[in-house]
Every structure is written in C-alpha cells, then in structure tokens.
Amino acid sequence: MKVLMSLGIAASLLVTSTVTLAADEKQIKEAIEYRQAALHTMGWNFGPLGAMAKGDMDYDAEEAGMRAERVAMLAQMPWEGFIEGSLRDDGHGVNTDALAKIADNQDDFESLQTEMQDATAKLAEVAQQDDFAVFRKQVADTGKTCKNCHDEYRAE
C-alpha cells in the first residue's frame, strides 16, 4: 500500500513536471514579451539615475529616490519570463537576445539576478539621502551588475 501510494505520488509529480515543462508557443511568446517589457520599463527608470550620476542631469534626491524605488521593484519581475523553451535558438521564432547558455547556467544566472536586486535595493536606500558621492557610487555599482549579466547571457 505504501509502495502504491509512493508510486501514485511519483506519477503525479511526473505529470506536474511534464505540464510545467511543456509551455506552448503562445505561453513562450508571452513570457518573452513580458520579460522584455519589464526590463524595458526598468531601463527607462534607470535612465535618469545614470544621467544624474554622470552629471548630464542635476541630481535631485526626490526624483532619484522615486526612480530607484521603481528600479528595485522592477528588478524582481523579469525572471519569471525566462521559462523553459524561451531562449534564443529554442525554435520559437520570437526575437530574443537571451542566450541559450542560460539554460546550462541557471545557478549562475540566478546569482547574477540576486546581485542586481541587492544593488538596486541599496540604490533605493541611498538615492534619496541627498549625498551625491554615495549615490553616484551606487549607481555605478548597480550598472556593473546589469553589465555582468548582459556580458555573459545577452546577445551583443
């Protein structure tokens, strides 16, 4: 009886896992579009932070704090869009820069996400403190975490 139950549980786990893996074309297209939209929205809101850090725009602690809070929250979002079968060369026909090697380096990919999320959380803390030197350093550090992942896993 115990063995039968275990088999039943194993079988149901197998079904669940098959269902999870077999995203259909529509799901893949939507997942790619979603992650691109979330990253795009994050990039737009990071724009003024980069411009302030570079001196192309006056540093305004209130605006910077607002943008950095948005970026920190958006930094949580794109990753659920990297579903099975949605990378480059996965044959879905949707245009994406997400390299196929992400699939073989999932742990590293996730650890780069975490580094970026931590950097944006710290940026949200310091951006509104009206200390330009600290702000500028944290924008640079955050930008590096974006670049680290892009260099590794995004097509040029």
Add this chain to the structure above:
Amino acid sequence: MKVLMSLGIAASLLVTSTVTLAADEKQIKEAIEYRQAALHTMGWNFGPLGAMAKGDMDYDAEEAGMRAERVAMLAQMPWEGFIEGSLRDDGHGVNTDALAKIADNQDDFESLQTEMQDATAKLAEVAQQDDFAVFRKQVADTGKTCKNCHDEYRAE
C-alpha cells in the same frame, strides 16, 4: 533698454517653449515604447489577480499581495510616456492605440489615471488580507477603472 530686455526674455521664452514642444522622433518613439512596456508589465502582473478573482486560479493571499503591490507601483509609471506629439494620428509612424482625443481631454485622462491608481493602491492593501470576498470585489473595481480609460481613450 527695458523694452529690449523684455524682448530678449520673450524671445528666449519662445525658444524654450518651442524646444519643449518639439520632442524629436526618437523621443516620441521611446516614450511610446516605454508606456507600452509599463502597461504590458502591469497587465501581466494583474493577470493572476483576475484569474484568482474569477476562480480560474486558487486564491493565494501572499501571491495576490505581491502582484497587487507591483500593479500599484506600475500604475504610477506609464503616464510620463504620453508626451506631446505621441498620440495616434500625430504622424510619428509608431503603432499606438492611444487616441488623439487624449490631447483635448487631458484633465479627464488624468482623473481616470488617478481613479485607477487609487483602486490599485486599495487592491494592494486588501489582496494580502486573505479575505476572498473583499479581494474579489476590489479586483473587479480595479478592472473597471482600467476599462473606463480604455473605452474612452484606447483604439479598439
């Protein structure tokens, strides 16, 4: 002398105002893409809330609270993308459903934004309280604020 200075100021104001109005093609394209990305990201995160409210997905207060917080923050974002010259029929050649009549009804457009933002803020409050009836009602009320604006200002 006073007249000359006034003329000088008037001329410089004129230049400033022309510069402000004349967003170039690149700025218009980027503004449209940004607002579409922000609305897309909001829609994706609203999806599970709608599904839970309809009973297509189990109500999970933690997931609902997380999605609703995202939606409430995203509800602040798209509007800066509705810049001068970026509506439909404005001749920019970018595909957008944002009707030209928004320009003539700016106050109404902004008041519909505020209603939606207020509804999403309330949704973020109630979604995590594990009271399904209250949650479901607030999802419906929020959905109505989306629809109110789409019916009026978005192409079918």
